[in-house]
Amino acid sequence: MLELLLASENLVFSIALLLMLLLGVLELVALVFGGSMTSSFDGVLPEVELSPHTEVGQLDADSALSRFFGWLRIGEVPLLMLLVVFLLSFGLLGLILQSMLQSVLGVMAPAWLAVPAVFVLSLPAVRLGGGVLQRIMPRDETTAVTSDSLLGRIAVITLGTAKHQYAAEARVKDQHGYQHYVQVEPDNALETFEQGTEVLLLTRQGAIYKAIKNDNPHLSETDK
Known part of the structure; x- marks a missing residue:
């Protein structure tokens, strides 16, 4: 068995299993100290910006990528x-x-x-495993809601900086308490929203939500 694990043809697979065990250990350590890697993992992702004025070909690519992420259940199950x-x-x-x-x-x-063959074969397994996790984690199960039903709700910028003609990712809870990730752009062209800013979703233009900064101390994402 050890010979199989250490064979040069299998080093990538052995390293993947080692990383999986390492992540599990780090998560347990974080839980012992009252934290969680799961809740903060999205913060280490690279900044992503989308523009609603992107060319049609780029929009098609973004849409295809979004559908692919959705198929992998990204956004439904902790990353x-x-x-x-x-x-x-x-x-x-x-x-x-x-x-x-x-x-x-x-x-x-x-x-x-x-490696590329196994990578492709692993994707359906990720979808299947994500579905199982979604069923056993009630907080992460989603209930169908319309895009417009998120209007008037408080969102928090999670990735990127939202500014005029450039959207950033934001997290918002629907009326059932489940989380959704949407693209947000300031309603005021002079405003910018940094990561962690709470905003109020006002209108929607396609996949982009227009928002203003939440200055009401009595409203927060956790209250919605």
């Missing part, structure tokens, strides 16, 4: 948990595939061929 599911699926599927090839053919596939 850190999906990453753990991916690392587990990728590592196990890779080792199982290589073990079968070695048993049948006497050789393992080279890493340059095995």
Whole structure:
């Protein structure tokens, strides 16, 4: 078994499993100290900006990417948990595939061929695992709501800086208490919203929500 794990063809898969175990240990340590990596994991992602005036081809690409993320259940299940599911699926599927090839053919596939093949095979496993997590985590289950039903609710900027003609990602809770991630742009062209800013969603133009800064101390995202 150790020989299989340390084989050069399998190092990527072994590292994936090691990272999965490391993330689990770090999450347990965080929980012991009263925190959670799950709740803050999105903050380490790179800044993403979308412009509603992007060319049609780019909009199509963004839409396809959004649908792909939705298919992977990103936004429905905590991103850190999906990453753990991916690392587990990728590592196990890779080792199982290589073990079968070695048993049948006497050789393992080279890493340059095995890694992309196993990556593709892991994606349905991530979707399936995300669905299981979604069912056993009631807080993360979603109830169908219309896009306009989020208007008038408080959102928090989570990724990027929202400014004129550039939207940033924001988190908003619907009437059922479930979280959604939307693209937000200031209603006032002179305003900017930094990460962590609470805003009030006013109108919607396609996939972009126009918002103003929430200056009412009696309103917050947790109250909505």
